Amino acid sequence: MTLPRKTMVKGRKHRQRYDQRYRWITWIAVGLGLSIWLPISAPAYQPPAWGNAAGATALVGQVPSQIKPEDHAAAGNRIILNGTPIRGSWQQRSGHLGVSDTALIDIGVEFLNTTRADRQPVQWFSNPEVQPLPLTAWHDAGDRYLDLSPLANQADWSWDIRGGVLSLHTPTAAIQALRRGRQSWGDRIVLDLDRATTWQVAEDLGAVTVTVQAAAPPQDRSKQPLTIEGNLISSVTLRPGPSQTQLHVRMDESARPRVWTLPDPPRLIIDVRQDTLVTKDIVWAPGLRWQQRYVALGDRSFPVYSLIVDPRQANIAVRPIWTDPTTATGIAPLVTTARRWQTAAAINGGYFNRNNRLPLGAIRRDGQWISGPILDRGVAAWDETGNLLLDRLALQQSITLAGGQRFPIQAINSGYVQAGIGLYTSAWGTTYSPIIDNEVLVTVSDGRVLNQVAAGTAGSTAVAIPSQGYLLAVRAYRDAAIALSPGTSVQLTSQPRPAAFGDYPHAIGGGPLLLKGGRIVLDTTAEGFSQAFATQAAPRSALGQRATGEWVFVAAHNSPGGRGLTLSELAHLMQQLGCVQALNLDGGSSSSLYLGGSLLNRNPRTAARVHNGIGIFIRP
Numbered sequence: 001m002t003l004p005r006k007t008m009v010k011g012r013k014h015r016q017r018y019d020q021r022y023r024w025i026t027w028i029a030v031g032l033g034l035s036i037w038l039p040i041s042a043p044a045y046q047p048p049a050w051g052n053a054a055g056a057t058a059l060v061g062q063v064p065s066q067i068k069p070e071d072h073a074a075a076g077n078r079i080i081l082n083g084t085p086i087r088g089s090w091q092q093r094s095g096h097l098g099v100s101d102t103a104l105i106d107i108g109v110e111f112l113n114t115t116r117a118d119r120q121p122v123q124w125f126s127n128p129e130v131q132p133l134p135l136t137a138w139h140d141a142g143d144r145y146l147d148l149s150p151l152a153n154q155a156d157w158s159w160d161i162r163g164g165v166l167s168l169h170t171p172t173a174a175i176q177a178l179r180r181g182r183q184s185w186g187d188r189i190v191l192d193l194d195r196a197t198t199w200q201v202a203e204d205l206g207a208v209t210v211t212v213q214a215a216a217p218p219q220d221r222s223k224q225p226l227t228i229e230g231n232l233i234s235s236v237t238l239r240p241g242p243s244q245t246q247l248h249v250r251m252d253e254s255a256r257p258r259v260w261t262l263p264d265p266p267r268l269i270i271d272v273r274q275d276t277l278v279t280k281d282i283v284w285a286p287g288l289r290w291q292q293r294y295v296a297l298g299d300r301s302f303p304v305y306s307l308i309v310d311p312r313q314a315n316i317a318v319r320p321i322w323t324d325p326t327t328a329t330g331i332a333p334l335v336t337t338a339r340r341w342q343t344a345a346a347i348n349g350g351y352f353n354r355n356n357r358l359p360l361g362a363i364r365r366d367g368q369w370i371s372g373p374i375l376d377r378g379v380a381a382w383d384e385t386g387n388l389l390l391d392r393l394a395l396q397q398s399i400t401l402a403g404g405q406r407f408p409i410q411a412i413n414s415g416y417v418q419a420g421i422g423l424y425t426s427a428w429g430t431t432y433s434p435i436i437d438n439e440v441l442v443t444v445s446d447g448r449v450l451n452q453v454a455a456g457t458a459g460s461t462a463v464a465i466p467s468q469g470y471l472l473a474v475r476a477y478r479d480a481a482i483a484l485s486p487g488t489s490v491q492l493t494s495q496p497r498p499a500a501f502g503d504y505p506h507a508i509g510g511g512p513l514l515l516k517g518g519r520i521v522l523d524t525t526a527e528g529f530s531q532a533f534a535t536q537a538a539p540r541s542a543l544g545q546r547a548t549g550e551w552v553f554v555a556a557h558n559s560p561g562g563r564g565l566t567l568s569e570l571a572h573l574m575q576q577l578g579c580v581q582a583l584n585l586d587g588g589s590s591s592s593l594y595l596g597g598s599l600l601n602r603n604p605r606t607a608a609r610v611h612n613g614i615g616i617f618i619r620p
Helices: 101-106 149-157 332-339 476-484 501-505 532-535 569-578
Strands: 023-031 034-039 071-077 078-080 082-084 090-093 098-101 119-123 134-138 141-145 160-161 165-169 174-183 186-194 197-202 205-214 232-237 245-251 256-262 267-273 280-285 287-297 300-311 316-322 347-349 363-365 366-371 378-382 388-392 394-399 406-409 420-424 441-443 450-453 467-473 490-497 506-509 515-516 540-546 551-556 579-587 593-595 612-618
Touching: 090 141, 098 101, 098 134, 101 141, 119 141, 119 363, 134 149, 149 197, 186 245, 197 256, 205 256, 245 267, 267 378, 280 532, 287 569, 300 569, 300 593, 316 332, 316 363, 316 506, 332 347, 332 612, 347 540, 347 551, 378 579, 388 501, 388 515, 388 540, 406 420, 406 476, 420 579, 476 579, 476 612, 490 501, 515 540, 515 569, 540 569, 551 569, 551 593, 569 579
Parallel strands: 078 165
Antiparallel strands: 023 034, 023 174, 071 090, 078 082, 090 098, 098 141, 119 134, 134 141, 160 165, 174 186, 186 267, 197 205, 205 245, 232 245, 256 267, 280 287, 287 300, 300 551, 316 612, 347 593, 347 612, 363 366, 363 506, 378 388, 378 506, 394 406, 394 490, 420 467, 441 450, 441 467, 515 579, 540 551, 540 579
16 A cells, blocks of 8 residues: 555544644545545653753652562563563562563653652653653662553553563554654654554664554555655555554664654654654662753754762662673673673773774772773772772783892783783683784792793683783793793782872773863873874763762764764763763763663664673662
8 A cells, every 4th residue: 555645635624632733744544545634743742851850750649658678579580561572570569560661661661750769750642741650669680660550550451470471461452543744853653543552662773663562454454565755764664463563664874763652542653853862861769860861062962861870879889890700801782791790770881802802991890900901091990989080090010020020011901912911810711812823821820930831823722820820921022931931939019000099999991081170181192092083973982070979971972963972072071061070981883871771872783792881780
């Protein structure tokens, strides 16, 4: 079925619920095969601007009493919606069924602004400005759970639990009409429904599939898919079914979909546009606030996603995280790493070699170097009370022999390789394989050289790393290889510069340093970055701190239809966000900001695998 461009049926009265301010668009009565011009009544909803506590959504209606952790009755990490698995986990507490953020996001529930960590107002086929629906919230093992009962009662859902699996059952709606229209900002598709229903979104670069728990009329189920073209949309294919209907939308790669709802009548709206960010200001947990908005820099506006963290709160802990706690090697999506460590929130961290999956910068946890700093680059270091030091860091290490002969250590547990000596501890893993050809591997335990092996070609030999010692990889350094013979006594010394870094048990590397004392101190040359890196525009991640002591974790992306940020623009952005010190982190496709099981800033299919990050943990 092909949509007519413009058909007018005379004598038809326009229903009062359609707002006459909106432009006329084609209306498809799917069940009747009619085409008629009617305006879309789907005004864009934007929550109040962030930072405005007075503008946060007020809660109405009844909410359950305080839910206590000790009332935990049952839990699981498998949820089935009408026979289809969805992401998320669930818990029963105090007689209430809670599902994690990811599950509610997957069925189309939108979170509204709130200043209360124990209440999350939501919008789902409702008018959020008239009567938002408040859901009680609690936290456990990195997830936030929201009481599903008020929403289920309102929407006539049911559920059952068997063998650790939560099965949700929702009524099937019927599609009354499908309408579409070109807009000044892109394209809009509207599904008119006979009742509220769930849906799922599967997004890829330049395409999205929206699966709606709604039936198309029987006479349309055997028809050929329809195709629509728009400003940013190249085609829309409708695949009707008896209980589910799919819309597959192909679009310009600069655009993304925003799927949302309106009531009276129930409508599912799919907006395809380049500026899909919705302003949010949500207190997600005590000491952890989720904010997002557009920020103007010069003649451009950039979408900025941020987490505002107060590490001085007793329930908040900030720690480095990396792909596998048992080894310093390997990369994975930040979502996978965050779930493995059971963090509530996380941001991607420092640099790494994407080819051999080895770290290229500082990672320090509980006083132990997982990977050492390189090239005097910027590092963030902090302690248990939330004190944060951002500065350029060098780690001066050396091996001294009994006769006083000294050899400098180039780096510790690092994929950064040059002529010299690399040091590898058990934090690297149980064994070490040479990174380049012709390394000489020296095993040291209890201050004495135990063994020396000429390794040959890269990756050809796996040598055990002693748990109470370390391994030295000697590269093109003949004098050191001769001096470090078996039986030789050695002493390892280490001193950070500046010395203040020694007071901080946790650290993550990045660079370049952006702000210090409120001033821009950007110097890519001093930190060993190339000129191309210094001038390119890209999506960015950064960590900053305000004068209040709050930490600001930021992911900033391309301006709508345009480019990303330069490092200079990122420094100015961090100033606008109130930071007095700030550090650039790995960016581009690595830029990832995670909260409660999902990435906030991008479609996870477009996010690269990363080596490490900074995790925000919620203590019970």
